[in-house]
Amino acid sequence: MAGDRDAEKKLKNFIKLIDSHWxxxxSxxxxxxxxxSKRNKGDTIPLTEDVVALQKHLKSVEQVSKDKLKENVNGPDWKxxxxxxxxQVILFNRRREGEASKLLLASYMNRNVKPPNEDVVKSLTKLERELCSELTRLEIxxxxxxxxxxxLTKDMVESMDVLNExxxxxxxxxANPYVFARVGALTHIRGSDCLRKFSNACGAKDPWSITSTKLRKQIATLSQIMNLKNNELDQLAKFLGHDIRVHREYYRLSENTIQLAKISKLLLCLEKGSDCYKGKSLEELTFNTEETENDTIPNSRGLQEQECQTTEEGQY
Structure with a gap:
């Protein structure tokens, strides 16, 4: 007992010491x-050519595994x-890997497939209307x-349907609630592991710089190069899930339409690896859709060969 009291006294004295000097x-x-350690240390963001190389590699591997899975359903190709x-979901949306990894099957199945409001659609450009029809938006x-x-692009939706079926x-x-489920478990596949695996496999110059955090830093950095208006910065911040501390009073379209029609233009430009965004606002950012076969977006194998151009005044 005496030993216990002595130990208790020492513990209390130690806690007091921590409280007073920690x-x-x-700290x-x-x-x-x-x-x-952070001073004068360069903040590395992914090279555009590395991101493009990764995107091409992912599309190639995705198509092969999807074709094999359609012919013969098996675990390795499913994985x-x-x-x-x-x-691709992480890369295209610049989402945190933990958020994308935990995409629920219920969230995907209950996604909003209704077309945007007709009055809102009339205020959009031709490209933005096409994006609204080509892309699917869901919330996680x-x-x-x-x-x-x-x-999600149409190709992504098709692949998810193949997975789910x-x-x-x-x-x-x-009982596994996740879209990206692990075979024989109730957990999900880790996005960080997948990014690391395919970044090394695609031949990137700096594969270690391709993480979800640094991809988000990349789009935040490039948004400074663009001539974004205040409301456009708010739209981008909201899409990325960042806090908007100061509410600005301005006219907003519905979030669904903004993200489908406007933010997607920036995402597609980044995916293409073009520098067409420099010095432009989201309104000025557009693509030459006349040069494509089907006027479709990159993931529908059309827009990746297109060039960016500045919209002439009065077009919007």
Whole structure:
């Protein structure tokens, strides 16, 4: 008993010591060390050519695995298709890997497939109207429980449908709620592992720079090169799931239409690897759709060969 009291006294004295000296002797010193390590250290963001190389590699692997899965349903090809599709969702939307990885099957099945309001559509450009018809938008759980949007191309939707149709045949547990489910478990595939795997496989010059965090930094950095208006910065921040601390009073279209028609233009431009965004606002950013066969977006194998051009005044 005497030993217990002695130990208790020592513990209380230790707690008092921590309370009185932690902030000055430990916490502040640790913060200074972190700050010093970050000084004069370049903040690496992915190279555009690396992102384009990864995107092309993902599309190639996705198509092969999807064709194989349609011919013969099997676990290995299902997993490869799920991994490539997860990477494309992260890459295209610049979503946090944890958010995309946890995409629920219920969220996908209950996505909004209704066309945008006709009056709103009339205010959009031809390209923006095409994007609204080509892309699908759904909402998932983001950081701190906030709902964040995800845009899917027609190719992504087709691949997800193939995955969902063959879930039970490859051994996905019925109780597993995730689209990117792991075979024989109730958990999901990790997006960070998939990005690392395919970044190394695609021949990127700096594969370690291709992470979901750095991809988000890339779009935030490039948005500074563009001549975005205040409301456009708000739209981009909201799409990325960032907090908007100061509410600005201005006319807004519906979030669904903004993200389908306007933010998607920037995402597609980044995917194409073009520098067409420099010095332009979202309104000025457009593509030459007349040179494509079917006037479709890149993931429908049309717009990737298009060039960006500045919209003439009065077009909008």
């Amino acid at each position: 902030r000055t002797n430990i 502040s010193q640790a913060l200074n060390t972190l700050q010093q 490869i298709l799920a991994e490539t599709l997860l990477c 759980r983001g950081k701190r429980g906030k709902k964040v949007p995800v845009l 063959s879930r039970s045949k490859v051994g996905i547990d019925k």
